[in-house]
Amino acid sequence: MLASNMAGRRALKAVLIDLSGTLHIEDTAVPGAQDALNRLRQASVAVKFEEEIFTSLSAARSLLERKQHRPLLLVEDSALEDFTGIDTSEPNAVVVGLAPDHFNYQTLNRAFRMILNGAPLIAIHKARYYKRKDGLALGPGPFVTGLEYATDCKATVVGKPEKTFFTQALSDLGCSPSEAVMIGDDARDDVGGAQNAGMLGILVKTGKYRDGDETKIDPQPHLTCNSFPDAVEHILQNLL
Amino acid sequence: MRIKHFVMAETGWPECANTLKGVILDLCGVLYDSGEGDGVAIPGSIEAVKKLKESDLKLRFCTNETQAAREKFVAKLQRLGFDISVNEVFPPAPAAVGVLRERGLRPHLLVHDGLLSEFDAVDKTNPNCVIIGDAAEKFSYQNLNEAFRVLISQEKPVLLSLGQGRYYKETDGLKLDVGVYMKALEYACDVKAEVIGKPSPTFFQSVLNDMGVQPHEALMIGDDLVNDVGGAQHCGMKGVQVRTGKYRLAIQRIHNTNSSNSILGQIWVKFIMNH
Incomplete structure (x- = not known):
């Protein structure tokens, strides 16, 4: 999503925002997030939401198309429509996203045997865990890591924290990494990944955030703040 | 035609054979292939165990089997025809119980139902560590x-793993x-698991202690290059890899060869007996 009025002279041109854990947790908004988002949109800056629904999935899709792979798709049902038209018969590649329903022993064994027989392993992203209302829950990262260990191979990660993921998102917006900031609740994948790509990273203490997460990356986040509204306030005050 | 049925990673075998006092055998993939019911004995291996027992070599079985309590899978091996008793077999679960006692840990268990009885006497209330075994369908x-969630809620998560195998056949x-x-x-969880079982040196050492032999006097036979052969060699023992079990499929995959699985047991016993 793009807010209007991109102002060329500003130092900061784009704000990338993680959704789950930063703006909302399941169907509940983070308090003050909607207001803060409105204020950000009124400023002269592009706003883009980073979630697999929009970008990592399409990156996976274009990789499949380029290599003409027929994937076994371990993704949530809601993400399947992003792969409409892709041939999935006699699969010869494994795609892993956030898909708790598929992370059972039988399905993982099937994926494992395919990879052992030469099918490439493609990860939508490698998040360790995410925040649900009932607590933290395992993301795709642990299962991708397990399959890598089982098969002695390395997954191709198309989403966070890969550098190309961030640079692609920014080139879509027509700005350079030094002109962009990322806001997220995952210290390593959101903030560390963005900073590794040359952006600024702001860590919010909502969602999956746990005490001390900001010390898990080097360099540390540009800013660590309580929640999304504080991050927006900082941007409006100091970065524009 | 002479076919090499075992893999020797080092030279110096004649000396080894002269000083050999004890043999440790892996179970699954060496003596039998698991599967429906009891699985099947690998041809020649029942006789091979018998010959080893008739020799003056000490014999122990060292397994990362964690799907069943020790009594259960020893009974299974006996049904398959092996001369084997419970006190000769070293699986990880009893060793883990020892670690829990030593360190006052209360486990959350992610193990196969068949293994639960090994932990009957252990306090599992308000868990402060996780024990993971081959839980198969329970994964x-x-x-x-x-x-x-148990791990991430701990300030310093403790994860005990009964083995670290990648896959089995x-x-x-x-x-x-x-x-x-x-x-x-x-x-x-950003944690490093403590592995109990092969290839942990403490695990191998407990078996050597039970036999009363030094590492250089012992030989380990297994189908797992890392956990059996590598682990044993790391402890100063000799390691023999058999081309049965998981070895065979892996090598077929890599080299697309048709490695034979016939009478391997007889061949490795002949080899050892020539000492």
């Missing part, structure tokens, strides 16, 4: 998540082993 998202194909789920939890 559901829900169960893994529960173990993850059943009669219907290769299956993911405990190591895969251990790695998943390690990644999720």
